[in-house]
Amino acid sequence: MLNAIVKPAQPSMYRYDEFDSQFVHQRVDQFAGQVARRLSGELTEDQFKPLRLMNGLYLQLHAYMLRIAVPYGTLSSRQMRRLAHIARTYDKDFGHFTTRTNLQFNWIKLVDVPNILRELAEVEMHCIQTSGNCVRNITTDQFAGATDEEIEDPRPLAEILRQWSSLHPEFVFLARKFKIAVGACEKDRAAMLYHDMAVQIVKNEEGRVGYKVMAGGGMGRTPYIAHVMSEFVEREDILAYLEAVLRVYNQDSRRDNIHKQRIKILVNTIGPEEMRRRVAREFEELKRMGTLQLPQDELDRITAYFAAPKFETGLSDAIPDAGPDFANWVQTNVHKHKAPGYAIATITLKTPGQVPGDATADQMDTIADLMDQFSLGEVRVSHEQNLVLPHVRKQDLPAIYAKLKELDFASPNAGLITDIIACPGLDYCDLANARSIPIAQQLAKRFEDLERQHEIGELKIKISGCINACGHHHAGHIGILGVDKKGVEFYQLVLGGSGAEDASIGEIMGPGFGEHEIGDAVERVVDVYLKARRPGERFLDTYRRIGMAPFKDAAYEKEAA
Amino acid sequence: MLTANRLRDGDVLYRKGDGWVLTLAEGDIYPDQASADAALAAATAEVPRNEFVAPYLFEVRDVNGKIVPVKEREIIRAAGPTVHPHTGKQAGQFHA
Secondary structure (H helix, E strand, O other), X not given: OOOOOOOOOOOOOOOOOHHHHHHHHHHHHXXXXXXXXXXXXXXXXXXXXXXXXXXXXXXXXXXXXXEEOOHHHEEEHHHHHHHHHHHHHHOOOEEEEOOOOOEEEEEEOHHHHHHHHHHHHHOOOOOOOOOOOOEOOOEEOOOOOOOOOOOOOOHHHHHHHHHHHHOOHHHOOOOOOEOEEEEOOOOOOOOHHHOOEEEEXXXXXXXXXXXXXXXXXXXXXXXXXXXXXXXXXXXHHHHHHHHHHHHHHHHHOOXXXXXXXXXXXXXXXXXXXXXXXXXXXXXXXXXXXXXOOOOHHHHHHHHHHOOOOOOOOOOOOXXXXXXXXXXXXXXXXXXXXXXXXXXXEEEOOOOOOOOOOEEEHHHHHHHHHHHHHHOOOEEEEOOOOOEEEEEEEHHHHHHHHHHHHHHOOOOOOOOOOOOOEEOOHHHOOOOOOOXXXXXXXXXXHHOOOHHHHHHHOOOOEEEEOOOOOOOOHHHOOEEEEEEEEOOEEEEEEEEOOEOOOOOEOOEEOOOOEXXXXXXXXXXXXXXXXXHHOOOOOOHHHHHHHHOOHHHHHHHHHHHHO | OEEEXXXXXXXXXXXXXXXXXXXXXXOOOOOOHHHHHHHHHHHHHHHHHOOEEEEEEOOEEEEOOEEEEOOHXXXXXXXXXXXXXXXXXXXXXXXX
């Protein structure tokens, strides 16, 4: 715990009204009854499985896994402390932040789940929309409400979409899961174009704020970049337009082959033009009915929850000098804030050797203290499995850094080669073919030298343990896909992907490398980049300029020798 | 060998005789397909008792006198996550 006495701050985030609270508590009671019926044998596993999945509960290799929703990645310090408590009481003292900005516990007992859900409901949390064929937890830019790059805070719209989709009777049993991201600036920090549907807040030529809607993106075994459905949807029409997209998907998607049931398959089978035509037809019908207009007063009511905090004025806009290690951390992990004297600080859960995205109960508690003392009680979870303190005074950065050092979370590597995304992989996941985490650890240790990391510059490695791509390997500048060859793990390299505003799908290099070969192969690929790059080029830029061949030749060179 | 997960907590189980044990080393090894299929059929018939879920067979081999699963997946299920050696059966963590 920090020495200073800190009153929990009230962050700018949505707070449950009576309806939300009642709804979540009713769901807890309902699921508690279902668990009891399963344990008594009244429900078979086949009957119970869809019910537990609707409540974020999976059966994995070693135990049950509970996935807790963190809507649009925003957590209060009170919620963070409750997660720490659950880790300590019901799990093995740690949790895992995911690429969907959720938190997973890997050692949960079925008999404990009702109590855990009750404890979550007390702090306005739940596991709804974290699994099953529904609209999943909605994600956004982790800098939302803090960056000066955005048109407006995207979280009010994300919250409205959460409410719209949570209980929507038409969308409870979709053909497959449906992932939505919301953004509000040109810079894409939420991998928006890899989503089933993405909404970008934009201004039209007249300066009016509205929404650009994209659909049909996705990862998995058939990756696609989303297509634009509409360049500009008026504010009051957004729910009707998104409902039109979902309705076309729900009506027209295949349901006979699990691998072909995502909206990306529909859009790319009928073509984006035909999809736009069908959506436009549904949209006109919904508009004609006039039942789905988003009232301005409702938008205002939700937006008020996210009102910008009262930032102090008159603060120095300079970052204090606190030594070279601190300066390195500032260089990579501190970003510009919209308020003078403030900054956004990224806590990478990626100190080389750590499990990407893992945090212990004690670490969570200390981060909650940091949130209260330095960031107005708020933290964000990013899809890159990091945490972000969105509103910190620049003068407090040295103190924050010192505390993060104690936590072993002060690695100055945000956006660098050791800031690796990795899914849980075969260490936990029932679907995985190969382990992801040990490969991430191995690579992070190999490239640990900070000077070398800076020499390499921005390079995003993303690792998945199977084709489902929870580790976003298609979107990695260097992606790694774990495969199973007769019970042995192999790793394919995928180059040239991007999950940012310049989104692209990585290209598979060729046959996989063994667990002990993949590190050398990545090193040879990085060496090609360092030799071939032109001034100012990132790895991705060089790859796009020179193509796969030189990287492939180098990667397999030593293997062939 | 035959394995399943326990219903109430998800812990990994191995078939031994007509019951289950918590460690691979204690489980029965079926020398041929017929005996393995018979064990699976017996376990499947017990599924309605709601004590375990999803029984299935997996292959093992003898490595210097030690029985080891052929597939990495079963090696990890038998021991625990390779990245957290303080958790799972490798750390002596068995539920009663």
